[in-house]
Amino acid sequence: MGTPGERAVGEHYGREGLEERISAALRSAGADPLAPSVEELHAVDQLHTRGVRATLELAELAGASPGERVLDVGGGLGGPARILASRFGCRVVVLDVTEEFCRVGALLTARAGLGERVLFRHGSALEIPFPDASFDLAWTQHSTMNIPDKDRLYREIHRVLKPGGRLAMHEILAGPSGPPRRFPLPWAASPALSHLLPPNRMRASLSRAGLRELAWSDVTPQTAEWLKTRSSGRPSGPPPEAFANLLLSIREGRATAVQALLERPEAQLDGNGSR
Numbered sequence: 001m002g003t004p005g006e007r008a009v010g011e012h013y014g015r016e017g018l019e020e021r022i023s024a025a026l027r028s029a030g031a032d033p034l035a036p037s038v039e040e041l042h043a044v045d046q047l048h049t050r051g052v053r054a055t056l057e058l059a060e061l062a063g064a065s066p067g068e069r070v071l072d073v074g075g076g077l078g079g080p081a082r083i084l085a086s087r088f089g090c091r092v093v094v095l096d097v098t099e100e101f102c103r104v105g106a107l108l109t110a111r112a113g114l115g116e117r118v119l120f121r122h123g124s125a126l127e128i129p130f131p132d133a134s135f136d137l138a139w140t141q142h143s144t145m146n147i148p149d150k151d152r153l154y155r156e157i158h159r160v161l162k163p164g165g166r167l168a169m170h171e172i173l174a175g176p177s178g179p180p181r182r183f184p185l186p187w188a189a190s191p192a193l194s195h196l197l198p199p200n201r202m203r204a205s206l207s208r209a210g211l212r213e214l215a216w217s218d219v220t221p222q223t224a225e226w227l228k229t230r231s232s233g234r235p236s237g238p239p240p241e242a243f244a245n246l247l248l249s250i251r252e253g254r255a256t257a258v259q260a261l262l263e264r265p266e267a268q269l270d271g272n273g274s275r
């Protein structure tokens with residue numbers, strides 16, 4: 001399923017034996033792998049920089065509210081989705097191109113007792129398998145770095161958002177000196193899988209898709225701090241040198257981290273000035 005590029009992404013993230021490694025990590029942290037709490041899962045399921053703190057910040061920025069329907073695009077193992085469901089009362093669909101993440105993510109969600117509020121769907125962000133205007137909030141957290149066609153991604157997100165719906169994003173972008181040169185990085189073992197735009201081109205792509213910017217913050221300094229102090233690898237994660245390379249890339253001006261909120265405006269003028 002999917003394009004060759006998407007299959008390569010699935011191979012990058014979908015390592016064999018993931019479920020067993022996560023269960024072992026939970027057990028050694030004193031949790032019951034068959035009935036973990038959402039909080040106990042944080043150590044293994046937040047596949048982005050700055051961990052659960054970044055997820056909570058983004059949810060606050062987005063104004064995530066009870067009953068809202070959320071699409072977590074590239075939602076991985078569902079770590080952010082379970083927080084949106086358990087702490088903010090949202091109903092979340094995780095869409096991800098890595099089949100193993102969908103399978104293990106659904107298992108972890110059922111074991112944490114959230115199977116009715118967080119659903120998983122294996123599929124592509126470039127062909128979102130949902131009808132127009134089906135979500136109040138779209139969410140991308142470190143999931144666009146593997147996607148070359150940003151215009152198509154944001155057109156798809158705009159299409160599935162209801163008018164007035166928001167896109168919350170927390171992403172790694174290229175820096176003032178260009179894209180990273182050191183590999184592996186957490187999202188890509190080689191340049192072929194890494195597709196970072198600088199902030200100005202990312203913003204232009206979002207705007208072309210009809211998404212209006214409500215907030216945009218550079219969170220690179222706090223990301224660099226976190227990278228300096230983070231402990232060793234996660235069971236679902238990349239090798240430690242990938243994080244060291246990300247920190248070096250930030251220092252070289254070749255990576256930045258951004259947290260932003262956009263909206264699909266209630267009514268948009270077409271090219272003729274009518275609604």
Ligand SMILES: C[S@@+](CC[C@H](N)C(=O)[O-])C[C@H]1O[C@@H](n2cnc3c(N)ncnc32)[C@H](O)[C@@H]1O
Nearest residue numbers: 046047048074075076096097098124125141143
């Ligand atoms: C670094 S992980 C982040 C996972 C999750 N957002 C989190 O923060 O815990 C990136 C995720 O994006 C997914 N992804 C990359 N390209 C995708 C695409 N074209 N369609 C759907 N998911 C994609 C990957 O499979 C992976 O699960």
